[in-house]
Amino acid sequence: MLRTNLTHVLSEQEHANLLQENENVMICCGRMGPMCIPVYESMEELENEYKHVKFADMEFDIPDARVIRNLPECRSFQGLPFVVYYKNGKVVKATSSIQSKEQITEILDEHFGKN
Amino acid sequence: MQNHYDVIVIGGGAAGLTAGIYLSRAKVNTLILNEGAIGGQMVLTHEIANYPGIESISGYELARNMKSQAQKFGCTIKSNLKITEMDLNSDTKKVVVNNKDVYTAYAVIIATGGKSRTIGVPGEEEFKGKGISYCATCDGDFFQDKEIIVVGGGNSALEEAVSLTKYASKVTIVHQFDHFQAFEHYVDEAKKNPKINFIMESKIVEFIGDEKLTKVRIEHQRTHEITEMNIDGVFIFIGYVPNTEKLEGIVELNDWKEIVVDKNLATNIPGVFAAGDSIAKRYRQVTTAVADGTIAALSAAEYVNNLKKELVLVTAN
Numbered sequence: 001m002l003r004t005n006l007t008h009v010l011s012e013q014e015h016a017n018l019l020q021e022n023e024n025v026m027i028c029c030g031r032m033g034p035m036c037i038p039v040y041e042s043m044e045e046l047e048n049e050y051k052h053v054k055f056a057d058m059e060f061d062i063p064d065a066r067v068i069r070n071l072p073e074c075r076s077f078q079g080l081p082f083v084v085y086y087k088n089g090k091v092v093k094a095t096s097s098i099q100s101k102e103q104i105t106e107i108l109d110e111h112f113g114k115n
Numbered sequence: 116m117q118n119h120y121d122v123i124v125i126g127g128g129a130a131g132l133t134a135g136i137y138l139s140r141a142k143v144n145t146l147i148l149n150e151g152a153i154g155g156q157m158v159l160t161h162e163i164a165n166y167p168g169i170e171s172i173s174g175y176e177l178a179r180n181m182k183s184q185a186q187k188f189g190c191t192i193k194s195n196l197k198i199t200e201m202d203l204n205s206d207t208k209k210v211v212v213n214n215k216d217v218y219t220a221y222a223v224i225i226a227t228g229g230k231s232r233t234i235g236v237p238g239e240e241e242f243k244g245k246g247i248s249y250c251a252t253c254d255g256d257f258f259q260d261k262e263i264i265v266v267g268g269g270n271s272a273l274e275e276a277v278s279l280t281k282y283a284s285k286v287t288i289v290h291q292f293d294h295f296q297a298f299e300h301y302v303d304e305a306k307k308n309p310k311i312n313f314i315m316e317s318k319i320v321e322f323i324g325d326e327k328l329t330k331v332r333i334e335h336q337r338t339h340e341i342t343e344m345n346i347d348g349v350f351i352f353i354g355y356v357p358n359t360e361k362l363e364g365i366v367e368l369n370d371w372k373e374i375v376v377d378k379n380l381a382t383n384i385p386g387v388f389a390a391g392d393s394i395a396k397r398y399r400q401v402t403t404a405v406a407d408g409t410i411a412a413l414s415a416a417e418y419v420n421n422l423k424k425e426l427v428l429v430t431a432n
Contacts, residue, residue: 033253034159037175038152045195076326078257078348079244097244097254100151101195 002057003032004040006047009058015067019089022054024112026104029058029068030081035098039081042101046108053112085111119219120146120191121419122412123210126226126358127194128155129401130391132181133408134224134415139188143416146218147185148210149194154178155228156355156392157401161252166401177401203365203387206422221422222386222415225362225374226408229355229392229399234266238322246328246348251275254350255282261347264289264331266319272352273301279350280310287344289314291336322349357393369395380411386422388415 001008009015009027018025028043030036043055058065060080068074071091074082079097085107086092092111095103122138124131127149138145152158160174169177186192193212200211208223231249233239239247248254255278263283265276268290274297276286288305293316295302305311314333320341321332330345359372367375367383373395380388390407392399 031253032173032175033161033250034174035250035253037154037158041152042195076245078246078254078327079248080253095244097248102197 002030002040002059004057005044006040007054007056009056010062010064012064012067015058015064018054018056019086023088024053025056025086026053026083026108027056027058027068027086028081028083029060029065031060033080035079036081039083039099039104042099042104045101046104050108050112053108087111118217120144121220122146122222122224122415123148123208123218123220124224124226125198125210126150126155126228126391126393127153127182127192128226128228128391129157129178129181129404130228130408130411131155131224131226132178132185133405134226134390134412135185135190135192136181136188137409137412138416139185139190141412141416142189143412143419145190146220147190147192147194148196148198148212148218149192150197150227150358151195153182153192153194156230157404159231159250160401163401174401198361201361201365203384206386208386221419222388224408224411224415225366225382225387225389225393226391226404226411227358227362227393228404229357231351232353232356234319234351234353236320236322238324238328242322242324242328245326246324246346247322248348248350249352251279251350254348255279258283258348260284262345263287263348263350264319264344264346265350265352266290267352267354268292268295268297269352269354270297270301271354273297273305275350275352276311277301277304277308280308283310283348286311287314287346288312289317289319289333291318292316319349355392355399359393371395379414380407381414386415386418388418 047055073091073094077096083095121144124134124147135147157174157178164171197213202209210218259282262285264287316336317333319331320334323330334341374389376394388411390411391404
């Protein structure tokens with residue numbers, strides 16, 4: 001399990017439930033590495049501001065993370081973390097490698113609306 | 116919301132957090148303002164094995180421990196914000212951040228650290244995470260049995276090139292000079308590795324691809340001849356630059372944009388100190404940043420105490 005204060009997605013079923021129960025979802029799929037940690041930290045801070053978005057993480061190396069790894073939107077990705085934004089269960093944006101809080105905020109505002 | 120502090124520390128890496136620990140423990144009211152994630156360059160290190168007293172720890176763990184230690188002593192930490200304005204010349208220093216909050220203090224410690232240098236050529240931003248990486252331990256396994264380039268000629272480049280041969284079928288080191296800056300044992304290890312070959316006196320001038328990176332254009336530095344090379348990935352390790360863009364014209368910088376300090380880590384402005392990777396110095400390690408943070412904190416505390424005494428005398432008279 002990743003050492004963050006975010007909601008942890010541990011299985012394909014939990015992933016499906018999360019998308020079913022929440023309109024706006026951001027999942028960061030990574031490891032506890034230097035490119036991933038800053039993204040988790042930004043998400044932890046944004047969680048308080050964007051109450052209409054569900055923020056979660058998923059460990060990249062567990063078999064069930066194929067729900068993220070095998071997404072067509074992530075086909076060309078070769079850098080951790082894979083970050084996927086869902087609206088009503090559909091992928092609206094996906095990014096590869098480190099992103100700043102500013103870049104994440106821009107995506108949240110564009111696809112889910114300002115807090 | 117409290118906006119006035121005794122000391123504001125700008126930067127939350129090893130130097131900034133150490134300053135926060137020392138100042139807060141000495142009951143100096145301290146705020147750390149940090150533009151990125153807490154930990155700075157320290158969190159980019161998977162394993163730190165030469166921090167005295169700790170046999171092995173990840174950079175992330177060490178940063179987290181330092182942060183919680185500073186907070187335990189009462190230090191306020193605000194991260195992931197942007198500093199938009201600074202007035203450091205008056206007795207009361209002023210720092211404005213992007214949400215328009217204004218913070219003031221008697222002294223400021225600049226510990227803004229450094230960041231990975233990028234090549235700055237077309238395609239670099241576009242293919243970040245899609246073939247271009249700055250972290251071998253993070254992304255190496257995406258290049259199993261693939262052909263990759265490592266850019267750079269320092270210790271990190273040579274060491275990571277060798278480590279990437281665990282995954283890649285072939286590693287080509289592209290370096291702009293005819294010799295390496297890395298220690299000899301790193302160079303020797305790379306040279307005797309059968310998977311590694313070298314393109315010297317050359318620079319990548321363009322990254323090309325579709326959904327992901329597929330090739331690069333490489334220019335020879337003397338002949339200016341340009342060749343194209345098909346490639347699956349490029350790892351860039353060309354050193355660090357100090358985060359001092361916002362300080363130009365505010366504090367004295369040298370030709371390399373590093374902050375000029377004296378032995379007490381004071382800058383040219385009274386009450387403004389600097390520590391860590393952003394100052395002019397030769398060795399940049401977590402341990403040297405921690406030492407800088409300590410010195411800057413003690414110097415700032417002394418400055419604040421003297422200033423407060425002067426203010427009391429002025430008021431009494």
